[in-house]
Amino acid sequence: MSDRDLKRWLCLGCGFSYDEALGLPEHGISPGTRWADIPDDWCCPDCGTPKHLFEMVEIPYAPGQPTPQRPPL
Amino acid sequence: MSNSFILRAADRGHEKILSTGPTASYVGGHPDAFITRHSSFNFHDYQSGRAGFGRIRVFGDETFNNPGCSYNMHPHHNFIICAFVLSGRLQHINTTGNNDELLAGDYYAFSAGSGGLHTEINVHREPMNAIYLWMLPDHLYLPPSYARGRFDAEASANRITPLLGTGAPLPIPQDATVSRLFSTRSGRHVHRPRSRGHGLYCFVIDGRLTCDGTMLERRDSKGLWNATEIVLESGETGADALLVETIL
Numbered sequence: 001m002s003d004r005d006l007k008r009w010l011c012l013g014c015g016f017s018y019d020e021a022l023g024l025p026e027h028g029i030s031p032g033t034r035w036a037d038i039p040d041d042w043c044c045p046d047c048g049t050p051k052h053l054f055e056m057v058e059i060p061y062a063p064g065q066p067t068p069q070r071p072p073l
Numbered sequence: 074m075s076n077s078f079i080l081r082a083a084d085r086g087h088e089k090i091l092s093t094g095p096t097a098s099y100v101g102g103h104p105d106a107f108i109t110r111h112s113s114f115n116f117h118d119y120q121s122g123r124a125g126f127g128r129i130r131v132f133g134d135e136t137f138n139n140p141g142c143s144y145n146m147h148p149h150h151n152f153i154i155c156a157f158v159l160s161g162r163l164q165h166i167n168t169t170g171n172n173d174e175l176l177a178g179d180y181y182a183f184s185a186g187s188g189g190l191h192t193e194i195n196v197h198r199e200p201m202n203a204i205y206l207w208m209l210p211d212h213l214y215l216p217p218s219y220a221r222g223r224f225d226a227e228a229s230a231n232r233i234t235p236l237l238g239t240g241a242p243l244p245i246p247q248d249a250t251v252s253r254l255f256s257t258r259s260g261r262h263v264h265r266p267r268s269r270g271h272g273l274y275c276f277v278i279d280g281r282l283t284c285d286g287t288m289l290e291r292r293d294s295k296g297l298w299n300a301t302e303i304v305l306e307s308g309e310t311g312a313d314a315l316l317v318e319t320i321l
Contacts, residue, residue: 013117
């Protein structure tokens, strides 16, 4: 994976994922927003874990995914 | 030559999380309820230890104290969350439609996948002690799933018994296997990792176990990798251990 590739990050508090390609439009983060461009004081919208406790992952999506991230219910 | 780390029980992270009452968003229950959590790897406020091992990210030795002590209903994605009940009774409720009571020896694997919620409650006076294990999945956003199993200590004594994962009764979406060694007498057990690319995390629940030459006491643990075989030796007083084999 090169530095130019869009990356995925996983919240180590709950498993919420942030995908640079998808952004989080429902939280005001546009698709294509790099992780580095998200403010340092940003927290997981599901559990409040701070940004620095996310881990970059290279895990592929399940077939048919991703669909836009949404609340679990 | 294998590589390893040793983690003594007292060197784990320790948190005592108090109930914040009936409207709690995290730990709730009786006002005197609290959870004690000993973490083998960095989690929550404990961040001065190891980040994880292979696909393991959380290994928490947790006790729910006082009636109603609970993690209230809260969301997850992606992680494979497993609980192994050691004593007491655990009520597990999740949004895949399960409402289970688990007793000592029972365990579950809840793969949160594309999203699910769960609550963990001890509704009894007796404290509930469980090991919580979280692993990364092999794919993101899998369909959420839940399965439970039971470890019968008497029927499975004195051998390594796979509980969940590869080659075990409960499959999980990861190249990992959790086994239990419940030994009632002195014995020598050899674990052969599936490949040199797999590591083993050995956690002693009770008793004393010599793991690859290291004497481990109750709640001590050892991680090993780059090994072709790992020798586990229990003494006359026996030993009880969880073994997590994971791709590195």
